[in-house]
Amino acid sequence: MRETKADRRRLGLYLHVPFCKNKCAYCDFYSFVPKEEGVMERYVAALIKHIESYKASIADYAPDTVFIGGGTPTALPLESLLSVIRAVKRNYSLTKTCEFTVEANPATVDLKGLKRLRRAGVNRLSMGLQSADDNELAALSRIHRRADFEEAYFAARDAKIGNINVDVMYGIPGQTVESCLATLEYVCDLAPEHISFYNLKIEQGTPFWRMRESLSLPGEDAEYEMYVRGVEYLASRGYNQYEISNFARPGYRCLHNLKYWNCDEYLGLGPGAHSFFNGTRFSIFRDAERYMRSMESPSSNIRIIESSEEVKTRERIGEYVMLRMRLTDGVSDREFRRLFGRDFEAMYGRLLAKYQRGGFVIRRPDGWAFTPRGMFVSNFILSDILDFSDTDIFDPTN
Ligand code: SF4
Numbered sequence: 001m002r003e004t005k006a007d008r009r010r011l012g013l014y015l016h017v018p019f020c021k022n023k024c025a026y027c028d029f030y031s032f033v034p035k036e037e038g039v040m041e042r043y044v045a046a047l048i049k050h051i052e053s054y055k056a057s058i059a060d061y062a063p064d065t066v067f068i069g070g071g072t073p074t075a076l077p078l079e080s081l082l083s084v085i086r087a088v089k090r091n092y093s094l095t096k097t098c099e100f101t102v103e104a105n106p107a108t109v110d111l112k113g114l115k116r117l118r119r120a121g122v123n124r125l126s127m128g129l130q131s132a133d134d135n136e137l138a139a140l141s142r143i144h145r146r147a148d149f150e151e152a153y154f155a156a157r158d159a160k161i162g163n164i165n166v167d168v169m170y171g172i173p174g175q176t177v178e179s180c181l182a183t184l185e186y187v188c189d190l191a192p193e194h195i196s197f198y199n200l201k202i203e204q205g206t207p208f209w210r211m212r213e214s215l216s217l218p219g220e221d222a223e224y225e226m227y228v229r230g231v232e233y234l235a236s237r238g239y240n241q242y243e244i245s246n247f248a249r250p251g252y253r254c255l256h257n258l259k260y261w262n263c264d265e266y267l268g269l270g271p272g273a274h275s276f277f278n279g280t281r282f283s284i285f286r287d288a289e290r291y292m293r294s295m296e297s298p299s300s301n302i303r304i305i306e307s308s309e310e311v312k313t314r315e316r317i318g319e320y321v322m323l324r325m326r327l328t329d330g331v332s333d334r335e336f337r338r339l340f341g342r343d344f345e346a347m348y349g350r351l352l353a354k355y356q357r358g359g360f361v362i363r364r365p366d367g368w369a370f371t372p373r374g375m376f377v378s379n380f381i382l383s384d385i386l387d388f389s390d391t392d393i394f395d396p397t398n
Contacts (some may be wrong), residue, residue, distance in 0.1 A: 008093065011277075012259035015047065015084060016270030017070040018288050021108060025141040025211075028203035030286040031071035032271030043288060044080040046085040046295035050269045057092045058267065059221040060116045064095040065256035067103075069126075070191075074108040078116060079149050094121075099255045101126055101165075104151035107144040114159035124163040124254075125156050128198075131172055132186040139173045140200075141207075146186075153190055163252060165194035170226040172200055180226040181233060188237040193252035197230055198245035199223065224376055231372045244375045255397070261323045271304075282308035313340065318386045321348065325382060330369025344368075351385040355375045 001159055003085050019040060020031045034040060063300060066088055081102070088094070101124040102117060114125070121197050129149045131137050137145055156164055166187050187195060202208050214398075218226070231241055239247035243261060246254065259266050268275045272286040284291065285306045294302035311319070317340055324331045336344040344367065355361045360374030360381060370378055 006062075006097050008060055010095075010264070011058060011061040011063045012065040012067070012264065013063045013088065013254050013264035014071075014256075014266060014270075014273055015051075015066070015068045015088070015091070016268065016273045017047075017068060017073040017076060018043070018271055019070065019075045020072045022141065022143045025207040026200055026202070028156055029071065029205050032288075039288075040076050041080060043294055044076065045086055046292040047084060048271055049295040051084075051091055052089045054267065054269070058092060061265075062093050062095050063098060065099045065101075066094065066258060067101045067256040069101075069103045072101075072105045072108055073102050074104040074113070077202040078113045082116060082120050085117070085122065089121060099124055099163075101254075101256060103128070104152070105144065106149040106155075109152050109155065110349065111155040114156050114161065118159045118161055123161065124165070126165040126167070127152060127156070128167045129183075130169040131168060131175070132183040133175070133179050136175055136179065138174045140169075150190075153192075156220050163194070165196060165254065166190070166192045167196045167198070169198060170230060171218055171223045173217055175218050175226075177218075177222055177225050177229065181229060184230055184233050185325040188234070188239070192380075194246070194248045194254060195234060195239055196245050197227075197234065197247060199227070200315075201211065227376050228372055230373075241372070242328050244378060249365050261327050263320055263323060276311070279310060281311050282306075282309055292361075316340070317342070317347075322382050322386060325368070325370060325378065328369060330364065330367050332367040334366055336367070348385055355381055 016030070019030045019032065019034050020027075023031070023033055059089070068081075068084065076084075085100075094100075098121075100122050102122050102279075103126045105128055106183075117125075127149065128142075129141055129146075130142060132146050132149075134145045147159060153166075168183055168187055184195075184197070202212050202215070231247075233242065234247045238249055240250065241247050242253050243257070246257065248254070256266075258264075263276070265277055266275060266278050268284070271284055271288045271291040274283045275281065283306050284304050288303060291304055294300065294304045320336075320339065321331060331344055333344050336342065348368070352361050352363075355374065356363060359371055360377065361368055361370055370381075
């Protein structure tokens with residue numbers, strides 16, 4: 001019998017674009033400001049070759065999510081970005097309802113370009129606002145101001161993009177609980193379908209790390225209040241929390257990111273991208289030059305895979321717990337038993353009960369989940385209950 005698209009396995013596809021117009025002082029994603037003329041076009045040619053090279057391996061799959069992230073995909077010349085989108089559609093059998101996201105910095109999009117992205121098949125835009133306060137944006141060294149964001153947001157609506165995510169950050173230098181809630185109010189008034197509300201982390205190796213003693217950060221108590229009051233506020237405006245940092249109107253959870261948290265398969269292409277494909281987890285070196293040279297001369301045997309490992313049951317269990325507990329649905333006893341043939345309650349119940357008493361986790365009829373209070377300190381709790389919680393698999397580009 002002939003196999004149809006509906007029979008094929010599902011897959012999330014991630015494509016990394018490592019370019020930005022300016023490097024934000026807090027950012028540790030793999031991205032840089034290109035210095036050489038023509039490097040973006042060269043990179044896009046390499047990425048397209050990489051996309052083509054997987055055509056046969058994913059012939060049995062029908063990708064149902066595509067996420068072009070970075071860096072700033074919209075920092076690419078429009079024609080280059082469109083050629084990446086066309087290469088994906090030409091080489092892979094995307095499902096009809098495929099969620100197709102492009103990340104955008106508000107200072108790098110306009111109506112004409114957004115209309116062309118929409119026509120090419122992009123149906124979701126993820127926009128980094130971070131704050132509606134221009135002083136906070138300056139403190140983050142973002143290249144846009146609130147007015148730029150607003151213009152870009154309305155341009156996306158005019159381009160008929162019906163699914164928009166807005167990134168909002170808390171814990172910004174100089175931010176107060178009031179200014180944080182004012183940003184959320186501003187964003188909710190615009191009525192995007194999805195909001196990511198996440199904590200600024202001072203990552204090693206960034207300019208913020210070097211300046212960390214002199215940054216006027218809000219402090220843990222204020223950040224806790226921003227988070228807990230932020231979660232409450234978002235709920236009051238119809239945004240349901242489904243993950244530590246993610247909130248959506250009904251029907252608009254990010255299907256691509258859910259693949260990471262649900263331990264589903266995803267393939268990441270481009271330097272720094274991570275994959276979980278065919279039972280193997282692997283990542284690509286965070287080195288664009290090496291990546292381009294490898295794609296330009298396949299016979300040179302330049303290795304681009306940094307690490308590759310078959311995921312053993314013990315690790316799969318740890319990853320599953322770590323990722324599932326990020327979701328408000330938490331871990332289900334029944335599903336855990338089906339996947340691993342083991343009793344979740346027996347393995348983790350006693351450890352979690354300790355946090356239940358403090359109001360950080362709740363026992364549900366069929367499993368465990370964090371409370372909003374527990375979400376705020378989830379890393380701490382997970383590292384207490386798991387042996388290998390330092391595996392960084394949440395973000396595919398980290
Ligand atoms: S935060 Fe986004 S725009 Fe800023 S440097 Fe990082 S990837 Fe680029």
